[in-house]
Structure formats: structure tokens, C-alpha cells
Amino acid sequence: MGPDETGGPRPTGAPGGAFPPPDELLRGLDPEQLEAARSVRGPVCILAGAGTGKTRAITHRIAYAVATGVVPEQQVLAVTFTTRAAGEMRGRLRALGAPRVQARTFHAAALRQLSYFWGEAVGGPKPTLIDSKIKTVAAAAHACGFQADRTELRDLAGEIEWAKVTQIRPVDYETAVTKAGRTPPMPSRDVARVYEAYEELRGERNLLDFESMLELTMAMIHESPRIAEQIRRQYRYFVVDEFQDVNPLQKQLLDAWLGDRDDICVVGDPNQTIYTFAGATPGYLTGFCATYPHATFVRLVRDYRSTPQVVRVANTVLRGSGSHTTPPEHRLELVAQRPDGPEPVYTEYDDEPAEATSVARRIAALIDSGVPAREIAVLFRTNSQSAAYEQALGDAGVPYTVRGAAQFFDRPEIRAALHTLRGAAQGDGGAPMVQTVRHILQQPQIGLTDTAPEGRQARERWESLAALAQLAEDIAGQRPEATLADFVAELRARAATEHAPGFEGVTLASLHAAKGLEWDAVFLVGLTEGMLPIVYAETPEQVEEERRLFYVGVTRAREHLSMSWALARSPGGRRTRKPSRFLDGLRPASPSLAAQRGERRRKTARVVRCRVCGTTLLEAAERKLGRCLDCPSDYDEELLERLRQWRREVSTAQKVPAYVVFTDATLQAIAEQEPSSLAQLSRISGVGTTKLDRYGEAVLTLCAGGTPDQVLSGDREETP
Structure with a gap:
């Protein structure tokens, strides 16, 4: 069996949770992955380069530890940084026979613990958890006499987040930001004032942001021996993915979970540290073996993802680094495992x-x-x-x-669709799943149509709903017996893990x-x-x-x-x-x-001038129209409507979004310029050779006064 894109053969195991023999779990792992999987007692540090199968290694390690009796499933806590990654990890563990292992983000794990112990540890009404600081930061800035646009507010919110994850209080911000060499979005004294006002408003409104949630969970563990003992009894076996992205606040919470124990496995790649601006530091990863001198150290360098040509580029990029801060033992050079491919x-x-x-x-x-x-x-x-x-x-x-x-399952049209689908699933009478899903999505309050509408936002809404319909077809193709209830259950699981259906x-x-x-x-x-x-x-x-x-x-x-x-x-x-x-x-x-x-x-792009005032046109939309956006334009409204009607019919017949035929701007330009020959039509931006061959004669017929029905009937007559 050859390796898959995850870095080895497909997982084997029992979907129902029954384990295959332990040695069967390790079949197909490469030597380094095997070493990692067999190192079932912590501390363990796994350096895993891009495409080397790190998720495969750590999920097999967890499953092997459970199968050999090292740890019960319920006492494992695997922590990662995105719900998508956590969902993927849970899915693989289910396939390996360990469905009860907890795989969560730092925030999800902390929120669960804080919610459970809230009455005992904090008391009073539970706060409202906010996933965006923008509104509160805007109110804080206004209270301090500052007027900021949305971009400035985002920058301020990011700066406050950095201060909180690095455990810098408002009173210390000015000194800390200078020491860190950061360039704040406004004078540091003003940022400190907004930060302080933000924290005051958050307290007054009983709001909880992600950083405060981690802080409260950590404080709860430190201040209550009984709660600390209960949490540590529940979780005694830790795995932390993407350890190079851990920030000081997350590290402190992890230390609180661990206590004086060392059954921890960390996985990461210092070469993929790209969030230091947000407080992350690879120092916890590269310094792990100094903290735990008796740790097992494993390096994964076999790249199963990319061709040798791509791997060669990646290694060369890192060799050009002028930084020597990474210790030699933590420098990873990938070794390609795939056959040759095209040159970059x-x-x-x-x-x-x-x-x-x-x-x-x-x-x-x-x-x-x-x-x-x-x-x-x-x-x-x-x-x-x-x-x-x-x-x-x-x-x-x-x-x-x-x-x-916006996250797929947070989009208004998807939330409305899920609500309607759940209601329909309760009374599912066994109707064909695909037809039922499409019928529900086409209801006026949901809004799926046969063809994509005009306008970017409307088109994005349509694509979201079309992705749901396509997912139903994919599931039916894999499981013909699937019901509407099965489809809803699949959507629930995907929503929990942010596993959105793929867009084609x-x-x-x-x-x-x-x-x-x-x-x-x-x-x-x-x-x-x-x-x-x-x-x-x-x-x-x-x-x-x-x-x-x-x-x-x-x-x-x-x-x-x-x-x-x-x-x-x-x-x-x-x-x-x-x-x-x-x-x-x-x-x-x-x-x-x-x-x-x-x-x-x-072959360089020609200079395009406005046909009205002669100004050189720079923006794409202006170049497409052939005029400045604010210059007057006369066009045949009936022609534009004929073009749009024809496009709708073509997109329906070809089962593609309307913009794939011609964009709105291209139709507008055609209506304004009314080309009478293929040469004139070809000079309009957005009408390339392929579209000229495919649609050129039809467009010219419409420009000459022909109707969509005449054009389309002619196309049908020519179709064998």
C-alpha cells in the first residue's frame, strides 16, 4: 500500500471503537513516525516538517497508547489551534478505534471547563462570550475621544489582543511595546488608554473575550485546589499540535493543566512560525528539551505531500535565511518521497x-x-x-x-438553510434525499436558484447554497440509502468542526x-x-x-x-x-x-484611454468599460437586457454560474460599445479567444437586434 497525502497508508481500524491488535495500528508508518507512535510516555517532542504526516503520527500514537492500556481514552486531551484541525483529529481517532478522545482548541477546552465550574469558581451570571472585539474597541476609542475607521479599529483590536496574550496590562503597555520593538497603530499612550477603557467596558457589560476566558480558567485552577485536582484527574495525557504557535497565555494555561506532571507530547515546525506578530513564539518548541532533558526527541522529514521539485524550492528558501537563532538540531530539511513532477x-x-x-x-x-x-x-x-x-x-x-x-456555517443563508433542513428531517417520510434537499434550498426564504444571480454578494450567497446541494449529491453517491436525517447529521458534524463542503x-x-x-x-x-x-x-x-x-x-x-x-x-x-x-x-x-x-x-497590455475624456485608465473596471467610471455613457438598455437574458439561458444550459459566461462589467461594456465585428468584440476586456470562439457570433447577433430565443434556437439547431 502506497502513502497517501497525509504521509502514509490510509488509517486502519474499527469505526465502532473496537481496537485492532496494537501492532496493526502501527502498520505502514515510516521509521520516524513509528518511533513517535511507540513513544507513548511523555515528555515527547516531535519536530514535523511540512507534509511529513504529523497528524498521522500523533493520532496513531494516541490510539496505540489507548490500545496498549497506557491511558484511558477519556483521560487524553489533544489540543490544536483550529476547530477544523481538531475535527480532523477526532475523525482519524474514530477511524483508529478511539472515538472518546477529546481533541479541542485551547479556547474550546477552556470554555468547557470554565462553564462547568462557573458557579463554584466565579459565581453570578455567566458573561457573554464575544468572538470579535471590534464593537467594544470602537466604544472604548469613542470614550477616549478618538474617531477610528474600521481598519484602524481592527488594528487596535489586534494590538490589545497581543498585549493580553503576552500578559501585558494597560499600565505597562507603553514600556512593553517599546521593548518589543513594535509599531503600534497609534501613539502607544493612546493605545494604552483605549486598552484600559476596553477592559473597563468589558467588565461593565459582562463580556468575555477569548484571552480573558483563558485567564479565568488558569486562575480558577491556581486558586482552587479542588477544581485543579478534578481537572487533572480528568486529563492526564496531553498532546499539543502546532506548538510553534503557542503564545505565553496559552503556555501558562497548559502548565496549569499539567501541574507537576510531564506526560505531554508537543508537535510543531519552527520553520512554519508565522504568528509572532500576534504573540506566538517558537521558543517553547525549540526549548522543550531544555525544559525536559529526559524528553524523547523525534524528527519527521519525509515529505509525502510535494514532488522533489517543490521540496527542493522549499529547502532552498530556508537555506537562504540569515537567521541562526534556530539550534542546528531543530533545523529541518525535507526529503521528498513522491515521484518527480514538473519544474516550478x-x-x-x-x-x-x-x-x-x-x-x-x-x-x-x-x-x-x-x-x-x-x-x-x-x-x-x-x-x-x-x-x-x-x-x-x-x-x-x-x-x-x-x-x-465569513466562516461557511456562520453565513446567514446557511444558518437559515440548516434550520429549515433540521425541521424537515424530523418529519422525513423517506423521500429521496437529494431532491428533498434541493426543494428545501429553493424555497423563497432560502433562495437557491438554477443559475447564479448577478452581483458579487448575491453570487457568494448562491455558491454557498449550491455547495450544500452538491454535498447532498456527493453523499447520495457514496451512500445511496442516506436519508435527510443522515444529511442533517453530517451537516451538524461538519458545523462542529468547521468542515465546510468544498466549492468547485x-x-x-x-x-x-x-x-x-x-x-x-x-x-x-x-x-x-x-x-x-x-x-x-x-x-x-x-x-x-x-x-x-x-x-x-x-x-x-x-x-x-x-x-x-x-x-x-x-x-x-x-x-x-x-x-x-x-x-x-x-x-x-x-x-x-x-x-x-x-x-x-x-505581448504587453496596451495602454487604454477613456473613450470619453481621453484619460489613461488604470483600474480594472474602468479598463473593461473603456471609460472613467464617472464619465457619462449612453447605451441601449434593451440590448443589455437581451444580453443578460441570453447569459442566463446559457449558464443554465451549461450548468455554470452566469459570471463564468460573461461578467456584469463585460456585458455593460458590450452594450455601450455595440461591436459589429469579431475584431471589435475581441478588443473589449473580458472577451478572450476562448469566449470569442464560443460566444462571439451569438453576441454579435444580439448587438444587431437579434433576440435571445433566436440566438439560442440557432445554437440548438447546430448542436448534433
Whole structure:
């Protein structure tokens, strides 16, 4: 049996919780994973590089410890950083026969304990738990006489969060922020005032943020020997994943859980430390063996995720580090286990629109070659870079989803759908599951339609509901006997673990949001100085964190890896940008790049001027329309409506979102310019060669006065 993408053979075990023989649990682990799994007594430190199967190793270790009688299931607490990771861990443990092991985030574990002991340890009405500080920070800033926009409020909230996880009180903030070398979002004295006002308001309103929740849980354990004894009797066997991301507050809570015991296993990768700006420190991981000199130390370096070509890039990125703070024994160099794949691609562009357009075309080609859209990602340093790729993918007819927006199960349309589905499941009379789900989702109060509506927000809502409908079809395909109640149970489990159904679209995500994920093909874009490393990374430590962020991006790719950068922001702009320093030693020698650049200059994006006032157009929406957004425009409203009606019919027939045919902006531009030939139509932004061949004659017929019915009937007559 060959390895899977998790770093070894598929798990074996009994879904019902009955264990196979202990040695069977360890079958298929590689030598290092086997060493980790057999080290059932703590302390244990596992350094696990990207794609080396760390989750596989630690879940098999837990299952093996339970199966051999080292620890009962109920006394294990596995801690990780996201509900998604915790859910994945619980799923694997169920498959290995250990379904009662508790796998939770720090916050979920603390909240459960605090809620249970609230009456005894604290008393009074339970506070309201808030997952966002923005509203309270806004009120605190207003009370201090400051007016801040939403971006400034987010920065203030982040700064307060950093202070709280590093256990800095408002009175000490000014001194601490100077010592830490941080640049606060406003003068440090003002941040301290807002921080103090925030804490006062939080107390007055009986609000509990995540940091205070950890603090109260820790204080409860320290101040009540009876509660401490009860918690420590319940949990005596600890596993902590992503230990490089632990902050001081989380470490103090972990120490409170442990007491004077040392049955703890920590897992992490110092090369993936990318949250020090939020208070995380890899020091707890790299210093673990100094704290526990008798600890077992295991290194996982066999990379089962990526091809040798991708692994070579990852290792080279880290060799270029100027930092020598990581001890030699904690430096990991990955060893590829997969067969050879394509060489990474490095591309320089004259401007950002050219970069986005080319990336979209290459993605379309990958999809045509058989790579599923959901297995492709475009990763960038900041969320502001997303818009250009949304536009370019839309123009190329490629569906996409933006990661990092509202959590799937928190979206209003999904919550409404779940409520209705749960009610229907109670009276399920055995009707076919797929048809029932689709019928419910198409109810007016839910709103799923046959085709995607116009407008980004409406389209995102439609895609969410369509993903639910597709999930029902997937489940029915795997389990034809599944009922509506089974579907609702699956949704409940997914909601608890933030395991959203997959969108059949390319993923757009920031590098931070991509951590923990992987795709067959990854496009790392915008790799210029000032963007990666980001312009405000000034100290050597900050630059090295940016290097680690680049490393995280590289190691998300299984097979196809593309890296690109643009020399100018806009067509015709000065090409003054420089490729990221992290590309040094990676990209081909300059002559080949120069040859590529010469070829691209012949194909460079043309300067587009407003057809009304003659101004050079820079923004994508203006270039598409061929005019400034505030310049007057006359267009045939009836033509635009005919185009929209035709697009709706085509998208329904082809079972794709309407924007994949043509975006709203492209239809608007066609209606304004009324092309009378394929050559004129091809000059409109968003009408590439593929769309010209597929839809060109139909669009020209509509522009000449034809109706959608005439165009569509002609298409049907030509269809064999």
C-alpha cells in the first residue's frame, strides 16, 4: 500500500471503537513516525516538517497508547489551534478505534471547563462570550475621544489582543511595546488608554473575550485546589499540535493543566512560525528539551505531500535565511518521497493586470488538462491583492472562492438553510434525499436558484447554497440509502468542526489563511520587495518571519508550483519594482528571464484611454468599460437586457454560474460599445479567444437586434 497525502497508508481500524491488535495500528508508518507512535510516555517532542504526516503520527500514537492500556481514552486531551484541525483529529481517532478522545482548541477546552465550574469558581451570571472585539474597541476609542475607521479599529483590536496574550496590562503597555520593538497603530499612550477603557467596558457589560476566558480558567485552577485536582484527574495525557504557535497565555494555561506532571507530547515546525506578530513564539518548541532533558526527541522529514521539485524550492528558501537563532538540531530539511513532477515556473510581468490575466489563463489551461478547479490556489501576501485575480478569473470563465471571508456555517443563508433542513428531517417520510434537499434550498426564504444571480454578494450567497446541494449529491453517491436525517447529521458534524463542503472553484487566499491546507497546483503571486517581505518588516526577525511565510506558501503545493511578480502596478507605469529577495538562488539565470521579458513586452497590455475624456485608465473596471467610471455613457438598455437574458439561458444550459459566461462589467461594456465585428468584440476586456470562439457570433447577433430565443434556437439547431 502506497502513502497517501497525509504521509502514509490510509488509517486502519474499527469505526465502532473496537481496537485492532496494537501492532496493526502501527502498520505502514515510516521509521520516524513509528518511533513517535511507540513513544507513548511523555515528555515527547516531535519536530514535523511540512507534509511529513504529523497528524498521522500523533493520532496513531494516541490510539496505540489507548490500545496498549497506557491511558484511558477519556483521560487524553489533544489540543490544536483550529476547530477544523481538531475535527480532523477526532475523525482519524474514530477511524483508529478511539472515538472518546477529546481533541479541542485551547479556547474550546477552556470554555468547557470554565462553564462547568462557573458557579463554584466565579459565581453570578455567566458573561457573554464575544468572538470579535471590534464593537467594544470602537466604544472604548469613542470614550477616549478618538474617531477610528474600521481598519484602524481592527488594528487596535489586534494590538490589545497581543498585549493580553503576552500578559501585558494597560499600565505597562507603553514600556512593553517599546521593548518589543513594535509599531503600534497609534501613539502607544493612546493605545494604552483605549486598552484600559476596553477592559473597563468589558467588565461593565459582562463580556468575555477569548484571552480573558483563558485567564479565568488558569486562575480558577491556581486558586482552587479542588477544581485543579478534578481537572487533572480528568486529563492526564496531553498532546499539543502546532506548538510553534503557542503564545505565553496559552503556555501558562497548559502548565496549569499539567501541574507537576510531564506526560505531554508537543508537535510543531519552527520553520512554519508565522504568528509572532500576534504573540506566538517558537521558543517553547525549540526549548522543550531544555525544559525536559529526559524528553524523547523525534524528527519527521519525509515529505509525502510535494514532488522533489517543490521540496527542493522549499529547502532552498530556508537555506537562504540569515537567521541562526534556530539550534542546528531543530533545523529541518525535507526529503521528498513522491515521484518527480514538473519544474516550478518563475515569471516576470510588466504590470499587475498582465500578471493576473496570465495567471488566470494558465489556470484555465490546467483545468482543461484535467486538474480540478478546487485543487488550484492563488496565494498572495495581503487580501487587497485578491480583487485583481477575482476579476481575471471571472473574465477567463473560471469559478473561484475567496477564503477568509465569513466562516461557511456562520453565513446567514446557511444558518437559515440548516434550520429549515433540521425541521424537515424530523418529519422525513423517506423521500429521496437529494431532491428533498434541493426543494428545501429553493424555497423563497432560502433562495437557491438554477443559475447564479448577478452581483458579487448575491453570487457568494448562491455558491454557498449550491455547495450544500452538491454535498447532498456527493453523499447520495457514496451512500445511496442516506436519508435527510443522515444529511442533517453530517451537516451538524461538519458545523462542529468547521468542515465546510468544498466549492468547485479555484481558491484565492492570503498566505496566512493558507496554512494547514494543500492543493495540486499553487500560484504564488505578487512576489516583489515591499510585498514579500512586506514593507513594514524592518527588523531581521520580521524579515525572517516573512521568509517563513513564503516557505509556507511553497509547501502548500503538491505538484505544480508557479511564482510570479510584476515590475509595475499599472500598464504603462514605471517598472521600478524588484523581485522578492526570497527568490534569490531559486529563479533561473537572468538571460532566460530577459528573453522571457522581451517576449512579454511584445505581448504587453496596451495602454487604454477613456473613450470619453481621453484619460489613461488604470483600474480594472474602468479598463473593461473603456471609460472613467464617472464619465457619462449612453447605451441601449434593451440590448443589455437581451444580453443578460441570453447569459442566463446559457449558464443554465451549461450548468455554470452566469459570471463564468460573461461578467456584469463585460456585458455593460458590450452594450455601450455595440461591436459589429469579431475584431471589435475581441478588443473589449473580458472577451478572450476562448469566449470569442464560443460566444462571439451569438453576441454579435444580439448587438444587431437579434433576440435571445433566436440566438439560442440557432445554437440548438447546430448542436448534433
